[in-house]
Amino acid sequence: MIALEDFCVSFGQAVALRNATLSLARGARLGVVGESGSGKTMLGLSLMGMVPDAARRSGTMTVDGVEMGSASEADWQKMRARRVAMVFQEPMAALNPLRRVGDTVMEPMRLHDGLSRARAQARAVSLFEEVGIPDPAARLRQFPHELSGGQRQRVLIALALACNPALLIADEPTTALDANVALRITDLLVRLSREREMALVFISHDLGAVSRATDTLVVMYGGDMVEQGPTAQVLAAPLHPYTKGLLAARPDPARSGRDASGKRRRLPTIPGTVPPLHALPAGCRFSGRCSVEITACALQRPALRWADATQAAACHLLTGGDA
Amino acid sequence: MRGLPANLVIGAVLVGLVVGIAALSLVWTPHEATQMNIRGKFGDPSAQHWLGTDQLGRDVVSQLMAAARNSMTVALIAVLLGGSIGVALGLLASALGGWVEEAVMRLADLGFAFPALLFAIMLAAVFGPSLTNAVLAISFINIPVFARITRASANQIWTRDYVMAARAAGMSRFAITRDHILPNVAAPIIVQATIEFAVAILAEAALSYLGLGAQPPASSWGRMLSEAQTLMFMAPELAIYPGLCIMIAVLGFSLLGDGLRDITDPRLVRER
Numbered sequence: 401m402i403a404l405e406d407f408c409v410s411f412g413q414a415v416a417l418r419n420a421t422l423s424l425a426r427g428a429r430l431g432v433v434g435e436s437g438s439g440k441t442m443l444g445l446s447l448m449g450m451v452p453d454a455a456r457r458s459g460t461m462t463v464d465g466v467e468m469g470s471a472s473e474a475d476w477q478k479m480r481a482r483r484v485a486m487v488f489q490e491p492m493a494a495l496n497p498l499r500r501v502g503d504t505v506m507e508p509m510r511l512h513d514g515l516s517r518a519r520a521q522a523r524a525v526s527l528f529e530e531v532g533i534p535d536p537a538a539r540l541r542q543f544p545h546e547l548s549g550g551q552r553q554r555v556l557i558a559l560a561l562a563c564n565p566a567l568l569i570a571d572e573p574t575t576a577l578d579a580n581v582a583l584r585i586t587d588l589l590v591r592l593s594r595e596r597e598m599a600l601v602f603i604s605h606d607l608g609a610v611s612r613a614t615d616t617l618v619v620m621y622g623g624d625m626v627e628q629g630p631t632a633q634v635l636a637a638p639l640h641p642y643t644k645g646l647l648a649a650r651p652d653p654a655r656s657g658r659d660a661s662g663k664r665r666r667l668p669t670i671p672g673t674v675p676p677l678h679a680l681p682a683g684c685r686f687s688g689r690c691s692v693e694i695t696a697c698a699l700q701r702p703a704l705r706w707a708d709a710t711q712a713a714a715c716h717l718l719t720g721g722d723a
Numbered sequence: 724m725r726g727l728p729a730n731l732v733i734g735a736v737l738v739g740l741v742v743g744i745a746a747l748s749l750v751w752t753p754h755e756a757t758q759m760n761i762r763g764k765f766g767d768p769s770a771q772h773w774l775g776t777d778q779l780g781r782d783v784v785s786q787l788m789a790a791a792r793n794s795m796t797v798a799l800i801a802v803l804l805g806g807s808i809g810v811a812l813g814l815l816a817s818a819l820g821g822w823v824e825e826a827v828m829r830l831a832d833l834g835f836a837f838p839a840l841l842f843a844i845m846l847a848a849v850f851g852p853s854l855t856n857a858v859l860a861i862s863f864i865n866i867p868v869f870a871r872i873t874r875a876s877a878n879q880i881w882t883r884d885y886v887m888a889a890r891a892a893g894m895s896r897f898a899i900t901r902d903h904i905l906p907n908v909a910a911p912i913i914v915q916a917t918i919e920f921a922v923a924i925l926a927e928a929a930l931s932y933l934g935l936g937a938q939p940p941a942s943s944w945g946r947m948l949s950e951a952q953t954l955m956f957m958a959p960e961l962a963i964y965p966g967l968c969i970m971i972a973v974l975g976f977s978l979l980g981d982g983l984r985d986i987t988d989p990r991l992v993r994e995r
Contacts, residue, residue, distance in 0.1 A: 448891055453820075480893035488891075493884035498906045504885075507902065508892040559892060 401426055401566050401599060402447060402484070407459035407469065409442055409451050414677035416442045416455065418623045426566065427597040429590065431614035431631055433605055433646065437674045439623040440603045444571045447601065448486050449476035464566075481508040485560035487589075489572040491552035495544035501555045502540025508562040527558040531588060550581035557588065567599040568592070574609055582606075586613050607650060611635050619643045622674060622685035625704070629711030639713035642686050645670040684716065692717060731982025737975025741968075745791040754782035756789035757940040765958055777947075777961055778954055787968055789942035794972065797858050797936075798923035802916050805862035809869025810912060814904060816870070817877035818896045827870060834867030839926055840933075847935040857936040861926045865919055872915050876908040883907075910987040914980055921976035928969050944969050 403423035409416045417439045424430060432440045445451050446461070449468060461469040463483055468475065488494040496504060505527065506520040515523065521540065528536030531554040544552055553573060560568055570589055574582035586602075586609045593600040602613045610617060610631065617634045619627040619642065627640040638644045648668040672689045681687045687697040696716050706712045748756075753773065760780030768775045774783040816827035843860035850856050880886060880903065889899045930936035931945030939946070944965040951961035 450887070450890060477893050477895055480891055482893065486888075486891040488884055488888055490884055494888040496883075496885040496889075496903050496907070499902070503902075504889075507889070507894065507898075511898065512893055556888065559888065562892065 401464055403462050404446070405460045407446060407457070407461055409446060409455050409457055411452075411455055411677070415623050415680075416677055417446060419459070420446070420625060422618065422625070422628075424567065424599045424601070426599060427593065428616065429593055429600040429602065429614040431610035431617040432601060432603045432620060433607060433610055433617065434620035435605065435674050437622075437677070438620040440605075440620055441571055442623070443620070444486065444569045444601065444603050447567070447569055448480060448484055449473075450486075478512075481560075481563040481565060482512055483565055484567045484569065485563070485565035486569040486571060487553070487556050487560050487573045490576050491549055491556055492544075492576065494556055495552055497544055500541055500543060501547065501552075502542075505540075505555065505559045505562055508559070512563050523562075524558070527561055528554075530592070531555075531558045531561070532584075533558070549577055550585065553577060553581075553585055554588070557585075557592070561592065561596075564596070565598065567601065569601045569603070571603045572605070573602075574604065574606065582609065583612075589613060607635065607646065619646070622680050623677065624685050624714060626686065626715070627711075627713040628704075633711055637711075639707055639711060639718055640686075640715050641690050641692050641717075642670070643713070645691070684714070728982050728985045730978040731986065734975050734978030734980070734982050737971055738979050741791055741972045741975055742795060744788055745795040748785075748788035748792045752782075752785040752788050754785045756785040756942050757781065774964060775960070778950070778958070783961070783964055786942045786947060787944070787964060790944045790947060790965065791968065791972070793854075793937055793941060793943055794924050794927055797854065797861070797927045798920050801858050801861035801923045801927075802865060802919050804858070805865025806869045806912070806916050806919070808862075809866040809871075810873045812866065812870040813873025813875075814877055814900050814908075816874045817881060817904070818900045824874070828874065831867035831870045834864065837864070839864040840929060843926075843930050843935055844933070852935045852938065854937050854941065857927060857930045860930070861923050864926070865923070868919060869912065869915060872911055873908055876911050877904050880904050880907045911984075914984040914987060917976055917983055918980035921973045921980065924969065924972050924976065928965075 401424060404420050407420040408418055420443055422430070432443060434440050442451065446457075449471060451457060457469060459469060460467060463479060468479065495501060502521065502524055505524045506517070509515045509520040509523055510517070524540055525536045528539055533539050533551060533554050539547070539551075544555075547555065557573075568589070573589065574585050577585060589600060589602065590613050592598060600613070602610060604610050614631045617629060617631040618625050619634070619640060621642050627634060627638065627643045634643065635647065638647055645668075649670060651667060670689055675681070675688075681698055682701075683699045684690070684697045684702050687693055690697065694716060700716070702714045702716045704712050704714045705718050707718060758781060760776065763776050763780040764778050766772050766776035766780065772782050772784070774787070776782055777786070812827050812831075816824040839860065842863060843857060846856045846860050877900075886899055886903055889903055894902070927936055927943070928945035928948070931943040932949045934946075934949070937943035937946055947965040948962055951958070951965070954961060
């Protein structure tokens with residue numbers, strides 16, 4: 401239902417998103433992982449038509465076959481909530497402290513679907529039930545500060561679902577939550593996606609949550625999609641050195657503790673940090689931090705190569721595949 | 724009253740006093756405020772005339788009460804009118820950004836550059852001195868003040884996550900402004916309105932003193948002051964009474980405004 405091809409977002413010289421290409425069918429669940437500054441959020445905002453005004457967009461994006469890559473704000477307004485919706489990272493900050501949560505959730509229904517207050521309220525109650533908020537009628541009248549973090553995130557999910565979108569983008573929906581609450585929110589998103597046949601883009605840096613929630617996975621680095629494929633396959637057999645680094649950096653009880661000689665094992669990390677967008681290397685954007693770098697890496701940008709029918713990565717060391 | 728800042732409490736009491744007296748004058752004054760009695764001029768305070776009578780034998784208390792009402796009315800209309808236009812322009816500038824914002828803010832700068840009294844004198848010169856023109860002049864000088872403070876506060880709110888969430892829910896800029904921006908910028912605007920109320924009272928008094936505001940026989944503190952000026956050595960109390968009233972009203976609204984800011988501005992909470 402939504403497809404990107406060579407979609408780029410840039411601020412002057414700084415490219416925040418480069419040649420993003422993906423397509424999502426109804427009910428598909430896509431994970432997007434990467435460090436802070438890798439372009440995950442920009443990808444999410446692009447799918448909402450909400451890249452900042454200062455940014456330059458290029459490439460094509462189609463929603464339900466309609467070209468939206470260079471659509472106006474007014475056209476996007478009609479698309480949002482009804483076709484694409486988004487859940488944000490900070491449930492504390494994403495609700496207006498002065499508005500009753502019910503009013504916030506009912507707003508898009510009244511605006512887009514022209515529902516009366518009574519009918520919007522009925523739909524809000526059933527949505528609250530659907531996202532697992534107990535005693536929904538009473539909750540509608542409460543203010544955000546009266547709810548817990550997990551409940552606020554459920555309210556925001558209800559808000560996103562208000563007009564039955566075909567695609568839900570969840571931008572790090574669990575980052576600000578406790579681990580057990582995060583798990584339940586992740587499972588809720590998966591359930592909603594299944595029940596509603598709604599596509600889900602799950603942006604996260606929590607590989608565990610992504611493997612739980614999604615079927616396909618995109619790994620991003622420095623605004624590039626460096627690897628993609630079925631989630632289980634990418635996590636089990638990563639092709640790109642960056643994906644391997646990310647996986648190695650996961651805390652694992654079986655590998656922690658002390659080694660044979662009694663030395664405390666350190667958690668493996670990827671050296672360095674993501675360079676700022678304007679200072680990214682010219683060739684492969686991971687060059688300089690990569691452990692298996694060859695001469696070509698700093699000079700030439702690797703193209704995405706398909707290792708098999710489903711999994712692809714952008715790395716010079718990946719051979720045998722089709723460019 | 725524990726926990727409330729002193730300026731808020733004192734300001735509220737003074738404002739309550741002035742507004743209460745102004746309201747009372749609608750239904751009752753000891754005498755008809757404009758009724759003259761030449762034989763009884765310069766009367767001393769008595770049971771009948773609590774603060775005596777002026778050079779035309781009018782009851783001073785009744786005049787002060789009627790003047791309070793006129794002053795409050797002028798200030799209220801001027802702040803509401805100027806404030807609404809200013810707030811609307813500020814919200815518009817903030818919502819649209821770009822050249823609209825730039826244009827509104829430069830116009831506001833221009834408005835700031837205009838001294839209020841000079842503008843009122845200009846209006847009076849063109850349209851003739853009247854209370855209406857004084858109200859318009861005071862309203863006009865309020866516009867840029869409110870436009871600036873509204874735009875600055877609104878720009879902060881536009882960056883909040885809940886505004887992003889509202890955009891993601893397909894809300895237009897207008898709807899976001901109405902439902903999310905305005906309620907969240909109300910506090911600084913109300914504080915500013917209270918302070919501008921004091922400024923408007925002072926401006927009305929000044930214009931009336933110059934003969935550009937309330938016209939005879941309407942009562943006004945500023946006009947009472949100017950009429951008493953020529954009699955300064957004969958009856959100084961006639962100048963002192965309206966002067967005190969102006970001071971109490973302006974002080975009351977200023978303190979109230981300061982107090983409201985102290986309790987609504989989170990940055991100041993820790994200092995209390």
